[in-house]
Amino acid sequence: MKLEDIGIIQKEQGIIKKDGIYFHTSSKFAKNNLFYLLWGAKYTCTPLYKVNRTNVFDALLFFFILDGQLDFYYRDKNFIAKNNDIVLLNNNYPNYYKATKKTTFYWFHFNGFASKQYEERFFTEHGPIFSEQSCLFFEHIHTILKEQNANDDEISSIIHQIFTQLSLYLHPKIKYSLPILKSKSYIDTHFMKDICIDDIASIAQLSKFHFSRQFHSEIGISPYTYLLKVRLDYAKKRLSESNDSIESIAESICFYSSSNFIRIFKKIYAYDTFTIS
Template sequence: MHTGQAALIDCMDYHLYRTASKKSWTFLWAHIDRNGVSCYAPLLFQDRNDAITLNDPERFTADFQALCYAIEQDVLFSHADISNRLSSMVTHLLSSYLFPEGHGGENPDIEQARKYIQLHCAEALTMDEVAKQFHFSKYHFIRLFKKQVGLPPYEYLIGCRIRLSKKLLCNTSESISAIAIQVGFSSESNFIHQFRTTVGITPGVFRKNSWNFSAD
Protein backbone atom coordinates (compact mmCIF):
# COMPACT_ATOMS: atom_id res chain seq x y z
CA MET A 1 0.00 0.00 0.00
CA HIS A 2 0.96 3.61 -0.55
CA THR A 3 -0.15 6.96 0.82
CA GLY A 4 -3.71 7.72 -0.30
CA GLN A 5 -4.82 4.09 -0.52
CA ALA A 6 -7.36 2.08 1.46
CA ALA A 7 -8.57 -1.50 1.68
CA LEU A 8 -11.69 -3.28 2.91
CA ILE A 9 -10.79 -6.67 4.43
CA ASP A 10 -13.32 -9.32 5.41
CA CYS A 11 -12.09 -10.12 8.92
CA MET A 12 -13.94 -13.46 8.83
CA ASP A 13 -11.36 -14.65 6.28
CA TYR A 14 -7.74 -15.35 7.22
CA HIS A 15 -5.63 -12.26 6.62
CA LEU A 16 -2.20 -10.88 7.47
CA TYR A 17 -0.78 -7.41 6.98
CA ARG A 18 2.67 -6.00 7.61
CA THR A 19 5.09 -3.40 6.28
CA ALA A 20 6.91 -4.28 3.07
CA SER A 21 10.16 -2.87 4.44
CA LYS A 22 11.74 -2.15 7.82
CA LYS A 23 10.22 1.33 7.85
CA SER A 24 7.24 1.87 10.13
CA TRP A 25 3.76 2.81 8.95
CA THR A 26 1.22 5.25 10.28
CA PHE A 27 -2.25 4.20 9.20
CA LEU A 28 -5.90 4.39 10.21
CA TRP A 29 -8.03 1.30 10.74
CA ALA A 30 -11.45 0.35 12.05
CA HIS A 31 -13.17 -2.96 12.78
CA ILE A 32 -16.71 -2.71 11.38
CA ASP A 33 -19.63 -5.09 11.91
CA ARG A 34 -19.81 -7.11 8.69
CA ASN A 35 -23.62 -6.81 8.54
CA GLY A 36 -23.23 -3.20 7.50
CA VAL A 37 -20.63 -3.62 4.76
CA SER A 38 -20.50 -7.29 3.73
CA CYS A 39 -22.65 -6.63 0.66
CA TYR A 40 -19.97 -4.29 -0.70
CA ALA A 41 -17.12 -6.81 -0.58
CA PRO A 42 -18.09 -8.76 -3.74
CA LEU A 43 -18.35 -5.47 -5.65
CA LEU A 44 -15.01 -4.18 -4.44
CA PHE A 45 -13.05 -7.40 -4.81
CA GLN A 46 -14.53 -9.21 -7.79
CA ASP A 47 -11.32 -8.55 -9.76
CA ARG A 48 -8.72 -7.73 -7.14
CA ASN A 49 -8.04 -8.16 -3.45
CA ASP A 50 -5.58 -5.41 -2.75
CA ALA A 51 -5.50 -1.72 -1.93
CA ILE A 52 -7.58 0.87 -3.76
CA THR A 53 -6.15 4.27 -4.69
CA LEU A 54 -8.63 6.81 -3.34
CA ASN A 55 -9.94 9.54 -5.64
CA ASP A 56 -10.07 12.02 -2.75
CA PRO A 57 -7.94 10.76 0.17
CA GLU A 58 -8.36 13.98 2.17
CA ARG A 59 -12.14 13.65 2.17
CA PHE A 60 -11.90 9.97 3.06
CA THR A 61 -9.56 10.74 5.97
CA ALA A 62 -11.89 13.49 7.20
CA ASP A 63 -14.82 11.05 7.17
CA PHE A 64 -12.73 8.50 9.05
CA GLN A 65 -11.74 10.98 11.74
CA ALA A 66 -15.35 12.17 12.06
CA LEU A 67 -16.42 8.54 12.41
CA CYS A 68 -13.99 8.01 15.28
CA TYR A 69 -15.24 11.17 16.97
CA ALA A 70 -18.89 10.09 16.61
CA ILE A 71 -18.10 6.69 18.15
CA GLU A 72 -16.58 8.38 21.21
CA GLN A 73 -19.69 10.58 21.76
CA ASP A 74 -22.15 7.69 22.09
CA VAL A 75 -25.31 9.82 21.91
CA LEU A 76 -28.43 9.39 19.79
CA PHE A 77 -27.25 11.74 17.01
CA SER A 78 -23.83 10.08 16.88
CA HIS A 79 -25.40 6.76 15.84
CA ALA A 80 -26.96 8.43 12.81
CA ASP A 81 -23.66 10.18 12.07
CA ILE A 82 -21.77 6.88 12.30
CA SER A 83 -24.12 5.31 9.75
CA ASN A 84 -23.73 8.31 7.46
CA ARG A 85 -19.92 8.34 7.68
CA LEU A 86 -19.67 4.60 7.06
CA SER A 87 -21.89 4.89 4.01
CA SER A 88 -19.79 7.79 2.70
CA MET A 89 -16.51 5.93 3.19
CA VAL A 90 -17.63 2.68 1.58
CA THR A 91 -19.25 4.59 -1.29
CA HIS A 92 -15.94 6.41 -1.77
CA LEU A 93 -14.12 3.06 -1.91
CA LEU A 94 -16.57 1.75 -4.48
CA SER A 95 -16.38 4.92 -6.58
CA SER A 96 -12.57 4.88 -6.51
CA TYR A 97 -12.61 1.24 -7.59
CA LEU A 98 -15.12 1.61 -10.42
CA PHE A 99 -13.84 4.97 -11.69
CA PRO A 100 -10.10 4.92 -10.89
CA GLU A 101 -9.29 8.04 -12.87
CA GLY A 102 -11.37 9.90 -10.28
CA HIS A 103 -11.57 13.68 -10.27
CA GLY A 104 -10.32 14.37 -13.78
CA GLY A 105 -6.93 12.75 -13.18
CA GLU A 106 -5.19 9.54 -14.12
CA ASN A 107 -4.87 6.43 -12.04
CA PRO A 108 -1.33 6.92 -10.64
CA ASP A 109 -0.71 3.17 -10.44
CA ILE A 110 -1.46 2.73 -14.15
CA GLU A 111 0.77 5.69 -15.04
CA GLN A 112 3.58 4.20 -12.96
CA ALA A 113 3.03 0.84 -14.67
CA ARG A 114 3.25 2.53 -18.08
CA LYS A 115 6.54 4.17 -17.13
CA TYR A 116 7.80 0.86 -15.74
CA ILE A 117 7.03 -0.93 -19.02
CA GLN A 118 8.73 1.84 -20.99
CA LEU A 119 11.84 1.72 -18.79
CA HIS A 120 12.10 -2.09 -18.73
CA CYS A 121 10.79 -2.89 -22.21
CA ALA A 122 14.02 -4.63 -23.24
CA GLU A 123 13.66 -7.12 -20.39
CA ALA A 124 11.66 -10.35 -20.43
CA LEU A 125 8.48 -8.77 -19.05
CA THR A 126 5.14 -10.53 -18.70
CA MET A 127 1.85 -8.80 -17.96
CA ASP A 128 1.37 -11.09 -14.95
CA GLU A 129 4.61 -9.75 -13.46
CA VAL A 130 3.75 -6.10 -14.17
CA ALA A 131 0.23 -6.49 -12.76
CA LYS A 132 1.62 -8.11 -9.62
CA GLN A 133 4.27 -5.39 -9.29
CA PHE A 134 1.50 -2.77 -9.07
CA HIS A 135 -0.94 -4.89 -7.04
CA PHE A 136 -3.57 -5.61 -9.69
CA SER A 137 -5.08 -8.83 -10.91
CA LYS A 138 -3.92 -9.42 -14.49
CA TYR A 139 -7.27 -8.90 -16.22
CA HIS A 140 -8.27 -5.86 -14.19
CA PHE A 141 -4.85 -4.34 -14.94
CA ILE A 142 -5.30 -4.93 -18.67
CA ARG A 143 -8.73 -3.26 -18.65
CA LEU A 144 -7.56 -0.20 -16.69
CA PHE A 145 -4.38 0.16 -18.75
CA LYS A 146 -6.25 0.05 -22.07
CA LYS A 147 -8.82 2.55 -20.78
CA GLN A 148 -6.15 5.04 -19.65
CA VAL A 149 -3.37 4.56 -22.21
CA GLY A 150 -5.47 3.57 -25.24
CA LEU A 151 -3.64 0.29 -25.85
CA PRO A 152 -3.49 -3.04 -24.03
CA PRO A 153 -0.26 -3.24 -22.00
CA TYR A 154 1.27 -5.95 -24.21
CA GLU A 155 0.75 -3.85 -27.35
CA TYR A 156 2.29 -0.88 -25.54
CA LEU A 157 5.29 -3.07 -24.61
CA ILE A 158 5.74 -4.13 -28.24
CA GLY A 159 5.53 -0.50 -29.35
CA CYS A 160 8.28 0.48 -26.89
CA ARG A 161 10.49 -2.32 -28.20
CA ILE A 162 9.88 -1.34 -31.81
CA ARG A 163 10.75 2.31 -31.12
CA LEU A 164 13.96 1.24 -29.39
CA SER A 165 14.84 -1.08 -32.27
CA LYS A 166 14.39 1.75 -34.79
CA LYS A 167 17.06 3.78 -33.02
CA LEU A 168 19.46 0.83 -33.09
CA LEU A 169 18.71 0.06 -36.74
CA CYS A 170 19.41 3.66 -37.74
CA ASN A 171 22.41 4.35 -35.52
CA THR A 172 24.31 1.05 -35.27
CA SER A 173 25.54 -1.67 -37.61
CA GLU A 174 24.50 -4.50 -35.29
CA SER A 175 22.82 -7.50 -36.88
CA ILE A 176 19.04 -7.88 -36.93
CA SER A 177 19.27 -10.91 -34.64
CA ALA A 178 21.45 -9.03 -32.12
CA ILE A 179 19.04 -6.10 -32.07
CA ALA A 180 16.09 -8.46 -31.61
CA ILE A 181 17.61 -9.86 -28.41
CA GLN A 182 18.78 -6.44 -27.27
CA VAL A 183 15.28 -4.93 -27.34
CA GLY A 184 13.58 -7.87 -25.63
CA PHE A 185 12.31 -10.20 -28.36
CA SER A 186 12.81 -13.93 -27.89
CA SER A 187 13.97 -14.54 -31.47
CA GLU A 188 14.84 -12.80 -34.72
CA SER A 189 11.75 -14.23 -36.45
CA ASN A 190 9.45 -12.90 -33.73
CA PHE A 191 11.10 -9.48 -33.96
CA ILE A 192 10.72 -9.37 -37.76
CA HIS A 193 7.07 -10.42 -37.51
CA GLN A 194 6.23 -7.79 -34.86
CA PHE A 195 8.19 -5.08 -36.69
CA ARG A 196 6.45 -5.76 -40.01
CA THR A 197 3.05 -5.87 -38.28
CA THR A 198 3.68 -2.52 -36.57
CA VAL A 199 5.70 -0.59 -39.17
CA GLY A 200 4.59 -2.26 -42.41
CA ILE A 201 8.08 -3.24 -43.59
CA THR A 202 10.83 -5.52 -42.30
CA PRO A 203 13.66 -4.24 -40.08
CA GLY A 204 16.13 -4.79 -42.94
CA VAL A 205 14.13 -2.64 -45.35
CA PHE A 206 13.65 0.02 -42.66
CA ARG A 207 17.42 0.14 -42.06
CA LYS A 208 18.20 0.32 -45.77
CA ASN A 209 15.69 3.13 -46.29
CA SER A 210 17.05 5.10 -43.32
CA TRP A 211 20.63 4.75 -44.53
CA ASN A 212 19.66 5.75 -48.08
CA PHE A 213 17.84 8.79 -46.69
CA SER A 214 20.93 9.76 -44.68
CA ALA A 215 23.17 9.36 -47.73
CA ASP A 216 20.90 11.61 -49.78
Protein backbone atom coordinates (compact mmCIF):
# COMPACT_ATOMS: atom_id res chain seq x y z
CA MET A 1 0.00 0.00 0.00
CA LYS A 2 1.34 3.44 -0.93
CA LEU A 3 2.00 6.02 1.77
CA GLU A 4 -0.65 8.37 0.39
CA ASP A 5 -3.22 5.57 0.58
CA ILE A 6 -2.57 5.41 4.33
CA GLY A 7 -2.23 9.15 4.96
CA ILE A 8 -4.95 10.63 2.74
CA ILE A 9 -8.32 10.96 4.49
CA GLN A 10 -11.06 9.74 2.18
CA LYS A 11 -14.37 11.64 1.72
CA GLU A 12 -13.60 14.45 4.15
CA GLN A 13 -16.70 16.30 5.36
CA GLY A 14 -17.13 20.01 6.03
CA ILE A 15 -14.66 21.40 3.48
CA ILE A 16 -16.22 24.41 1.72
CA LYS A 17 -13.07 25.52 -0.14
CA LYS A 18 -10.12 23.34 -1.07
CA ASP A 19 -6.86 24.42 -2.74
CA GLY A 20 -5.07 21.08 -3.19
CA ILE A 21 -4.25 18.33 -2.41
CA TYR A 22 -0.92 18.79 -4.23
CA PHE A 23 1.75 16.10 -4.25
CA HIS A 24 5.53 16.35 -4.55
CA THR A 25 7.82 13.58 -5.76
CA SER A 26 11.16 13.80 -3.98
CA SER A 27 14.45 12.38 -5.20
CA LYS A 28 16.19 9.46 -3.52
CA PHE A 29 18.91 11.86 -2.38
CA ALA A 30 16.31 14.12 -0.70
CA LYS A 31 14.66 11.19 1.06
CA ASN A 32 18.00 10.00 2.38
CA ASN A 33 19.55 13.35 3.32
CA LEU A 34 17.07 16.26 3.43
CA PHE A 35 13.70 17.34 4.72
CA TYR A 36 11.25 16.48 1.95
CA LEU A 37 7.60 17.20 1.12
CA LEU A 38 4.89 14.63 0.52
CA TRP A 39 1.65 16.53 -0.04
CA GLY A 40 -0.33 19.50 1.24
CA ALA A 41 -3.26 21.83 0.72
CA LYS A 42 -5.14 24.89 1.93
CA TYR A 43 -8.61 24.25 3.39
CA THR A 44 -11.54 26.33 4.51
CA CYS A 45 -13.83 24.24 6.70
CA THR A 46 -17.03 24.32 8.72
CA PRO A 47 -17.59 22.61 12.10
CA LEU A 48 -18.48 19.45 10.18
CA TYR A 49 -14.78 18.99 9.45
CA LYS A 50 -13.00 16.46 11.67
CA VAL A 51 -10.19 13.94 11.30
CA ASN A 52 -9.64 10.95 13.54
CA ARG A 53 -6.38 9.38 12.36
CA THR A 54 -5.92 5.96 13.95
CA ASN A 55 -3.96 4.32 11.12
CA VAL A 56 -0.50 5.67 11.86
CA PHE A 57 2.06 6.16 9.10
CA ASP A 58 5.62 7.42 8.80
CA ALA A 59 5.30 11.15 8.16
CA LEU A 60 4.96 14.43 10.04
CA LEU A 61 2.29 17.08 9.67
CA PHE A 62 2.44 20.88 9.94
CA PHE A 63 -0.59 23.18 10.26
CA PHE A 64 -0.79 26.95 10.03
CA ILE A 65 -4.11 28.48 11.13
CA LEU A 66 -4.98 31.52 9.03
CA ASP A 67 -8.40 32.15 10.55
CA GLY A 68 -10.74 30.28 12.88
CA GLN A 69 -9.98 27.42 15.25
CA LEU A 70 -8.99 23.75 15.25
CA ASP A 71 -9.31 21.58 18.36
CA PHE A 72 -6.67 18.85 18.72
CA TYR A 73 -6.11 15.71 20.74
CA TYR A 74 -2.58 14.36 20.38
CA ARG A 75 -0.32 12.27 22.61
CA ASP A 76 -2.71 12.65 25.58
CA LYS A 77 -2.90 16.42 25.17
CA ASN A 78 -5.96 18.54 24.31
CA PHE A 79 -5.22 21.97 22.85
CA ILE A 80 -6.77 24.63 20.62
CA ALA A 81 -5.02 26.26 17.65
CA LYS A 82 -6.19 29.72 16.55
CA ASN A 83 -5.09 32.51 14.19
CA ASN A 84 -1.32 32.52 13.47
CA ASP A 85 -0.69 29.29 15.37
CA ILE A 86 1.55 26.50 14.08
CA VAL A 87 0.92 22.89 15.07
CA LEU A 88 3.37 20.02 14.56
CA LEU A 89 2.26 16.37 14.73
CA ASN A 90 4.03 13.07 14.18
CA ASN A 91 1.69 10.69 12.31
CA ASN A 92 3.42 7.75 13.93
CA TYR A 93 1.01 8.60 16.78
CA PRO A 94 -2.78 8.64 16.42
CA ASN A 95 -4.21 12.16 16.26
CA TYR A 96 -7.60 13.82 16.22
CA TYR A 97 -8.58 17.34 15.16
CA LYS A 98 -11.76 19.19 14.23
CA ALA A 99 -13.00 22.66 13.30
CA THR A 100 -15.28 24.32 15.85
CA LYS A 101 -16.04 27.31 13.62
CA LYS A 102 -15.34 28.34 10.04
CA THR A 103 -11.58 27.84 9.76
CA THR A 104 -8.95 28.37 7.06
CA PHE A 105 -5.55 26.73 7.35
CA TYR A 106 -2.52 25.45 5.47
CA TRP A 107 -1.24 21.93 6.08
CA PHE A 108 1.44 19.69 4.65
CA HIS A 109 2.92 16.27 5.32
CA PHE A 110 6.70 15.88 5.19
CA ASN A 111 9.53 13.69 6.41
CA GLY A 112 13.28 13.19 6.30
CA PHE A 113 16.53 14.09 8.01
CA ALA A 114 15.89 14.96 11.72
CA SER A 115 12.12 15.52 11.44
CA LYS A 116 11.11 13.07 14.15
CA GLN A 117 13.90 14.22 16.43
CA TYR A 118 12.76 17.84 16.06
CA GLU A 119 9.15 16.91 16.80
CA GLU A 120 10.13 14.90 19.87
CA ARG A 121 12.31 17.73 21.14
CA PHE A 122 9.60 20.34 20.63
CA PHE A 123 6.91 18.15 22.17
CA THR A 124 9.04 17.36 25.23
CA GLU A 125 10.42 20.85 25.86
CA HIS A 126 7.56 23.04 24.65
CA GLY A 127 4.55 21.18 23.30
CA PRO A 128 2.99 20.76 19.83
CA ILE A 129 1.60 24.30 19.36
CA PHE A 130 3.43 27.58 18.68
CA SER A 131 1.60 30.91 18.86
CA GLU A 132 2.00 34.24 17.03
CA GLN A 133 3.89 32.87 14.03
CA SER A 134 4.42 34.12 10.46
CA CYS A 135 2.63 32.35 7.61
CA LEU A 136 5.23 33.29 4.96
CA PHE A 137 6.98 29.91 4.93
CA PHE A 138 3.64 28.10 4.66
CA GLU A 139 2.52 30.35 1.81
CA HIS A 140 5.78 29.55 0.06
CA ILE A 141 5.39 25.81 0.59
CA HIS A 142 1.82 25.92 -0.71
CA THR A 143 2.83 27.92 -3.79
CA ILE A 144 5.65 25.59 -4.79
CA LEU A 145 3.46 22.55 -4.22
CA LYS A 146 0.76 24.08 -6.38
CA GLU A 147 3.06 25.26 -9.16
CA GLN A 148 5.47 22.28 -9.00
CA ASN A 149 8.40 24.63 -9.52
CA ALA A 150 10.78 24.02 -6.59
CA ASN A 151 13.72 21.69 -6.22
CA ASP A 152 14.30 19.46 -3.21
CA ASP A 153 17.06 21.65 -1.77
CA GLU A 154 14.77 24.69 -1.68
CA ILE A 155 11.98 22.70 -0.04
CA SER A 156 14.36 21.31 2.58
CA SER A 157 15.66 24.80 3.30
CA ILE A 158 12.15 26.17 3.90
CA ILE A 159 11.22 23.35 6.28
CA HIS A 160 14.49 23.86 8.11
CA GLN A 161 13.72 27.58 8.44
CA ILE A 162 10.37 26.71 10.04
CA PHE A 163 12.15 24.48 12.54
CA THR A 164 14.67 27.26 13.22
CA GLN A 165 11.83 29.73 13.78
CA LEU A 166 10.14 27.38 16.25
CA SER A 167 13.40 26.58 18.06
CA LEU A 168 13.43 30.13 19.44
CA TYR A 169 10.71 28.96 21.83
CA LEU A 170 13.27 26.63 23.40
CA HIS A 171 15.72 29.46 24.09
CA PRO A 172 13.85 32.31 25.80
CA LYS A 173 15.72 35.59 26.08
CA ILE A 174 17.62 35.73 29.36
CA LYS A 175 16.45 38.46 31.74
CA TYR A 176 18.96 39.80 34.24
CA SER A 177 18.25 41.78 37.39
CA LEU A 178 18.85 45.53 37.09
CA PRO A 179 22.09 45.56 39.17
CA ILE A 180 23.62 42.75 37.10
CA LEU A 181 22.39 44.25 33.83
CA LYS A 182 24.04 47.57 34.75
CA SER A 183 27.30 45.91 35.79
CA LYS A 184 27.41 43.71 32.68
CA SER A 185 26.85 46.76 30.47
CA TYR A 186 29.59 48.62 32.33
CA ILE A 187 32.08 45.80 31.71
CA ASP A 188 31.07 45.57 28.04
CA THR A 189 31.80 49.29 27.50
CA HIS A 190 34.74 49.89 29.90
CA PHE A 191 36.81 46.71 29.55
CA MET A 192 39.71 48.63 27.99
CA LYS A 193 40.05 50.70 31.14
CA ASP A 194 41.87 49.63 34.31
CA ILE A 195 38.72 48.66 36.23
CA CYS A 196 38.43 46.28 39.16
CA ILE A 197 35.64 44.30 40.83
CA ASP A 198 35.15 47.07 43.43
CA ASP A 199 34.41 49.53 40.61
CA ILE A 200 31.91 47.19 38.99
CA ALA A 201 30.20 46.37 42.30
CA SER A 202 29.71 50.09 42.95
CA ILE A 203 27.92 50.40 39.60
CA ALA A 204 25.58 47.61 40.74
CA GLN A 205 25.21 49.37 44.12
CA LEU A 206 26.01 46.13 45.94
CA SER A 207 28.78 45.08 48.28
CA LYS A 208 31.65 43.28 46.58
CA PHE A 209 30.67 39.99 48.21
CA HIS A 210 26.96 40.15 47.35
CA PHE A 211 27.69 41.48 43.87
CA SER A 212 30.12 38.66 43.05
CA ARG A 213 27.71 36.02 44.32
CA GLN A 214 24.70 37.46 42.43
CA PHE A 215 26.71 38.00 39.23
CA HIS A 216 27.87 34.38 39.26
CA SER A 217 24.32 33.17 39.96
CA GLU A 218 22.82 35.06 36.98
CA ILE A 219 25.66 35.01 34.42
CA GLY A 220 27.15 31.64 35.31
CA ILE A 221 30.73 32.88 35.80
CA SER A 222 32.44 35.27 38.18
CA PRO A 223 32.63 39.00 37.29
CA TYR A 224 36.43 38.73 36.97
CA THR A 225 36.10 35.79 34.55
CA TYR A 226 33.50 37.69 32.52
CA LEU A 227 35.78 40.76 32.35
CA LEU A 228 38.66 38.56 31.26
CA LYS A 229 36.50 36.89 28.61
CA VAL A 230 35.38 40.23 27.15
CA ARG A 231 38.96 41.45 27.00
CA LEU A 232 40.30 38.28 25.39
CA ASP A 233 37.45 38.13 22.85
CA TYR A 234 38.38 41.67 21.85
CA ALA A 235 42.06 40.70 21.61
CA LYS A 236 41.20 37.67 19.50
CA LYS A 237 39.28 39.87 17.06
CA ARG A 238 42.17 42.33 16.74
CA LEU A 239 44.71 39.54 16.30
CA SER A 240 42.70 38.07 13.42
CA GLU A 241 41.74 41.35 11.73
CA SER A 242 44.68 43.72 12.23
CA ASN A 243 48.47 43.87 12.02
CA ASP A 244 48.82 45.38 15.50
CA SER A 245 51.57 43.97 17.67
CA ILE A 246 50.81 41.60 20.49
CA GLU A 247 52.30 44.09 22.93
CA SER A 248 49.97 46.93 21.85
CA ILE A 249 46.90 44.69 21.87
CA ALA A 250 47.78 43.35 25.32
CA GLU A 251 48.35 46.84 26.69
CA SER A 252 45.04 48.10 25.24
CA ILE A 253 43.17 45.66 27.46
CA CYS A 254 45.25 46.30 30.59
CA PHE A 255 47.74 43.44 30.26
CA TYR A 256 51.04 45.11 31.05
CA SER A 257 52.98 41.89 30.59
CA SER A 258 52.77 40.51 27.07
CA SER A 259 54.09 37.14 28.25
CA ASN A 260 51.27 36.90 30.80
CA PHE A 261 48.77 37.85 28.09
CA ILE A 262 50.13 35.15 25.76
CA ARG A 263 50.03 32.52 28.51
CA ILE A 264 46.39 33.25 29.41
CA PHE A 265 45.32 33.65 25.78
CA LYS A 266 46.77 30.27 24.84
CA LYS A 267 45.12 28.66 27.85
CA ILE A 268 41.67 30.03 26.90
CA TYR A 269 41.95 29.54 23.12
CA ALA A 270 44.10 26.41 23.06
CA TYR A 271 42.14 24.84 20.17
CA ASP A 272 41.80 27.85 17.88
CA THR A 273 43.20 27.48 14.37
CA PHE A 274 45.41 30.59 14.39
CA THR A 275 48.56 30.87 16.51
CA ILE A 276 50.00 33.54 18.76
CA SER A 277 53.68 33.79 19.52
